[in-house]
Amino acid sequence: MPAEDGGRLARKRRQTRAQLLEAAYRVMSEQGIDASKIKDITDLADVGFGTFYNYFESKDQLASMVLDCLINDFGRRSVEATRGLGRRDPALVIPVSIRLMLTTVIADPLWQWWALRPDLLLDRMRKGFGPFGMRDMREAVRRGICQLSEDQIPLTWDLAVWVMVGGIHDVVVGDRPPGTEKEIAAAIMRLMGVEPERALQISSTKLPAYPAPDIDWMFTLETHPAKADASPA
Structure with a gap:
């Protein structure tokens, strides 16, 4: 019985954490991260205000954990979107994945907060997309x-992650215009040793449809690293 109780308690904690993360995403998407209040998040999650601090040290830490879940979801969606490209042209998989992610996040106001904290964004993207x-x-x-x-x-x-983060940051602060995702992807392909003309060519193809988000709010980067075992071929 103690083991069963422990398992039930652990599941309840994971569920409460997921509720807080999902509520935070909804509140932050509507109000922005800086303007969001912890009480609004706990109210939406239907948990007590004090419960928040049993799971997160601060709103900033909560925002970082939301980012981890979104990155994991982007990775999964990119695997689905590029499935089959290996048969058409395997060189398309990486630049298409990069452009799908960049096109989506640059247009999302929520990502502006993370873009203005490039050290944080670099660390989470490096680990989460790794x-x-x-x-x-x-x-x-x-x-x-x-x-x-x-x-x-x-x-x-x-x-490559430095290039992506720098590109996101520069577009958000206005140093580069939106629509530079092709150039960013081509620069990364050149880092990998692809010839410049070929890098630009494979970074300029028409993008496939991006699957709808299906965010796993149970995900934790520290204890449940992202997996990429599905083949894009």
């Missing part, structure tokens, strides 16, 4: 699309 991005890089190496050794892939991935 299993997806490095899986795709390894597949690109296997197919001869780019020339990277295994020990170069983690560093190349880190640099």
Whole structure:
């Protein structure tokens, strides 16, 4: 019985945490992160105000955990959107995934808060998208699309995330116009060793439909890393 009670309590804690995350996303999407109040979030989640601090140290930490869930969802959606591209042109998988994500987040006011905190955004994107991005890089190496050794892939991935975060930040603050997603994707492909003309060509194709969001609010980056075991081929 104690083990069963412990399991029930753990499930209840996961459910309450998920309720708070989903409520935070809804409140922050409507009001913006800075203007959002913890009480509005707990009211929407139907939990006591004091309960919030059993799960999160601050509103900023909560916003970071919301970001983790969104990144995980973007990774899953990109896998679905690029499924089948491997048969058409496997070189399209990475630039299409990058452009789908960038096009979506740059148009989302909620991401402006994260874009103005590039250190935070870099850390969460590097970790959250890592299993997806490095899986795709390894597949690109296997197919001869780019020339990277295994020990170069983690560093190349880190640099690719820097480019993505910098691009998001620059568009949000007005240093670059919206619509530069193709150039950002092409720059990343060049980092991977793709010739400039080919990099721009595969970064300029028509984008496929992006599956609708289906966010897993139970997701936690620290204890439940994103998985990218589905093949895009």
